[in-house]
Amino acid sequence: MERGSFLSLIESIDRFAVGIFRQFLIKEEDNRVLIITPNEEYKKWAMAYLATKLKGFGKSIVVECEKEVKTSPTVRKNNLLDKYTFDNFVVGPSNELAYKVCLEVSKNPGKLFNPVFLYGKSGLGKTHLLHSIGNRLKQTHNVLYISLMDFSDAMVKALKENRIEEFRESFLNLDVLLLDDVQFLVGKERTQIELFRIYEKLQAEEKQIVLVSDRHPKDLKDVSERLISRFESGLIIEIGLDEETKRRIIKQKLILYGLPLDEPTVNYVLENTGYNVREIEGFIQTFKVTGFKPKPNKENVEKKVETVINLVAKSFKLNPELLKKETKERKVINAKHIAMYFCKTILNLSYAEISNLFGKKDHTSALYAIKKVEQKRTEDRKFQYMISFLEKSLRKSLGL
Ligand code: ADP
Ligand code: MG
Numbered sequence: 001m002e003r004g005s006f007l008s009l010i011e012s013i014d015r016f017a018v019g020i021f022r023q024f025l026i027k028e029e030d031n032r033v034l035i036i037t038p039n040e041e042y043k044k045w046a047m048a049y050l051a052t053k054l055k056g057f058g059k060s061i062v063v064e065c066e067k068e069v070k071t072s073p074t075v076r077k078n079n080l081l082d083k084y085t086f087d088n089f090v091v092g093p094s095n096e097l098a099y100k101v102c103l104e105v106s107k108n109p110g111k112l113f114n115p116v117f118l119y120g121k122s123g124l125g126k127t128h129l130l131h132s133i134g135n136r137l138k139q140t141h142n143v144l145y146i147s148l149m150d151f152s153d154a155m156v157k158a159l160k161e162n163r164i165e166e167f168r169e170s171f172l173n174l175d176v177l178l179l180d181d182v183q184f185l186v187g188k189e190r191t192q193i194e195l196f197r198i199y200e201k202l203q204a205e206e207k208q209i210v211l212v213s214d215r216h217p218k219d220l221k222d223v224s225e226r227l228i229s230r231f232e233s234g235l236i237i238e239i240g241l242d243e244e245t246k247r248r249i250i251k252q253k254l255i256l257y258g259l260p261l262d263e264p265t266v267n268y269v270l271e272n273t274g275y276n277v278r279e280i281e282g283f284i285q286t287f288k289v290t291g292f293k294p295k296p297n298k299e300n301v302e303k304k305v306e307t308v309i310n311l312v313a314k315s316f317k318l319n320p321e322l323l324k325k326e327t328k329e330r331k332v333i334n335a336k337h338i339a340m341y342f343c344k345t346i347l348n349l350s351y352a353e354i355s356n357l358f359g360k361k362d363h364t365s366a367l368y369a370i371k372k373v374e375q376k377r378t379e380d381r382k383f384q385y386m387i388s389f390l391e392k393s394l395r396k397s398l399g400l
Contacts, residue, residue, distance in 0.1 A: 005028065006026060006028055006033045006057075006059075006061075007021060007022065007026065009054075009057070010054075013053060013054075014053065017049060017053075020042075020045070020046075021035070021046070023038070023042075024036060024037050024038070024042070024046070028059075029173060031059055031060065032059050032060040032061065032062060033057075033059050033060075033061045033062070034062050034064070035061065035062070035063045035064070036063075036064055036065070036066060037063065037064070037065045037066070038065065038066055039065055039066070039067075040065050040067075042065065043063050043064070043065040046063045047063050050063070078134060078138055078143050078144055078145060079144065079145040079146060079150075080131055080134040080135055080138055080143070080145050081131050082135065083131075084127070084128045084129075084130075084131035084132055084135065085131075085132050085135055085136075086099070086102075086103055086106070086132045086136065088252075089125060089128055089129065089132060090245065090248045090249045090252050091245075091248075092242060092244050092245025092246075092248050092249075093242050093244060093245060094239070094240035094241050094242040094245050095124070095125060095239050095240065095241070095245060097237055098118055098120075098125075098126075098129060098237050098238075098239040099129065101113055101116055101118075101235060101237055102116070102118070102129045102130075102132060102133050102210070105133055105208060105210060106132070106133045106136035106137055107136075109137060109141060109175060109176050109207075109208035110175070110176075110206045110207055110208040111206075113234070113235045114203075114206065114208055114209065114234060115203070115208075115209040115210065115211060115230070115231070115233070115234035115235075116209075116210045116211070116234055116235050116237065117211045117212075117213065117217060117231050117232075117234055117235065117236045117237070118130075118210065118211070118212050118213075118237050118239060119212070119213045119214065119215055119216055119217075119236070119237075119238055119239070120214070120238055120239035120240055121214060121240075121275075121276070122214060122276060122278070123276035123277050123278035123279060124239050124240065124241050124275075124276070124277060125239060125277060126180070126212045126239060127180055127212065129212075129239075130145055130178040130180055130210060130212055131145060131178075133176070133178060133210060134176065134178050137175070137176055141175035141176050142173055142174050142175045142176070143174070143175065143176040143178065144171070144174050144176070144177055144178065145178040145180065146177075146178070146179060146180070147179075147180040147181045147184075148179060148180065148181045148182050148183075148184040148185055148191070149181065149184050151179065151191065151195070152184070152188055152191040154167060155167060155190070155191055155194050156190075159190075164194075167194075168194070168197060168198060171198045171201075171202070172198070172201055172202070174202065174207060175207055175208065176207065176208040176209075176210070177198075177202060177207065177208070177209045177210070178210050178212075179195075179209070179210070179211050179212065180212045181212065181213065181214070182211050182212065182213045182220070182231075183213045183214045183215055183220060185220065185223050185227070186220060186221060186222045186223055187222045189224075192223060192224050192227055193224075195227065196224070196226060196227055196230070199227070199230055200230075203230070209234075211231060216236065216238075217231040217232050217236065218232070240275075241275045241276075241277070243270075243364075246270065246275065246280070247266065247270065249277055249280060250266055250269045250270060250273075250280060250284070251266060253280060253281055253284050254266070254269070254284060257284055257285065257288050258288075259284065259287070259288060264292075268287075268292060269283060269284060269287065270363075271350045271351055271352040271363050272350045272351065274351070274367055274370070274371065275367065275371075301347070301349070301353075304347055304398060305343060305347065305349075305357055306320075307394070307397050307398055308339050308342045308343060308346070308347065308394060309323050309324070309339050311390065311393060311394055311397060312335050312338050312339040312342070312390065313335060313339075315335075315386075315390060316331060316332075316334070316335040318331070318332060318335055322335075323335055323336045323339055323358070324358060324359060325359065326359065336358060336369070337369040337370075337372055337373050338373055338387070338390070339358075340354050340358060340366050340369040340370055340373075341369065341370050341373040341374075341387075342390070342391070342394055343357065343366075344366070344370050345391075346391065346394060346395065346398065346400065350363070351363035351364075351366040351367050351370075352366075354366035354370075373387070
């Protein structure tokens with residue numbers, strides 16, 4: 001039956017009622033009509049009306065009010081956020097490929113690149129790109145953006161309520177599935193099974209699937225082989241952030257916040273932020289309120305840095321002087337990275353300052369060292385424990 005036929009039918013029998021029905025969200029599918037009313041009162045009215053006036057319509061009619069829709073495993077909105085579009089995505093060498101592939105997907109869903117697996121570190125625009133695809137397609141296609149966690153929660157709920165069939169079916173009429181944060185599949189067996197079923201069905205019908213993760217499919221440990229091999233069967237693209245792109249993004253965000261675009265401002269943001277657009281945005285927001293922070297008293301800072309170096313060196317049983325020199329010795333390098341990390345997280349020094357203090361020329365050395373420590377913290381529990389312990393002692397020594 002063609003779209004809008006339900007409303008045409010109502011119009012033909014009752015001109016007054018059609019005005020009320022037009023206020024509702026109506027979705028016509030092959031064998032059912034779903035009517036979503038803004039509240040319970042309207043739901044009651046619609047149900048009573050349909051029961052008396054529309055017998056033998058030929059399709060099943062389901063009426064739900066908005067409150068129910070939010071908790072139903074079957075019916076949901078597309079979850080798209082309007083603010084993320086291709087137009088406001090800044091493109092540079094490190095994200096150009098991801099951008100172009102996503103743009104192509106939005107022009108020809110299910111055709112050239114399917115599935116697409118996009119991965120990269122946090123804050124690099126993966127979610128932004130997923131929404132951009134959805135926003136381009138939402139008028140013409142049945143699109144759903146969902147994070148793996150929400151998928152998993154809805155599945156658990158559906159299982160509890162004995163509505164798993166409904167849950168599965170709700171994905172099968174999609175043209176485009178945009179699944180975010182699939183790294184959370186790790187260790188979730190039942191979620192993997194359900195996703196696999198849906199995935200296979202959508203793929204068989206050449207429906208577009210775009211997956212986003214913080215790591216490459218082969219680094220998804222504790223995820224079933226068959227899912228990994230499906231993920232690997234598509235186009236896998238890494239998204240990154242290089243200095244040139246970062247500079248462009250900073251400029252775009254400065255304009256957005258009505259701030260000047262002069263070199264000192266751009267450099268100030270560049271040197272005080274890492275390679276994470278979320279961090280850059282946060283920094284610019286604070287900068288808008290506080291402006292340039294005056295450089296702290298140099299002697300004072302040096303004393304604090306000495307305290308950091310001494311304490312870290314002591315815990316590694318090393319001579320503190322070693323940490324300020326060039327070295328190839330693994331143990332010293334590790335200690336040095338940790339000391340640099342604390343200069344950022346506790347002393348709040350800029351990357352450029354930290355690099356200088358440790359005898360390096362440009363700010364990327366500190367960035368690299370700090371990133372390494374952050375990464376190890378997430379991967380190694382023992383290391384995480386050691387860092388927390390050191391941090392506590394340091395804060396105490398520094399009187400913070
Ligand atoms: P991820 O999903 O990779 O962790 P997000 O897509 O959530 O990152 O991006 C974090 C923030 O940075 C968002 O506000 C997003 O709009 C912004 N952002 C990321 N990359 C870009 C870019 N290339 N251009 C403009 N904004 C970006
Ligand atoms: Mg994200």
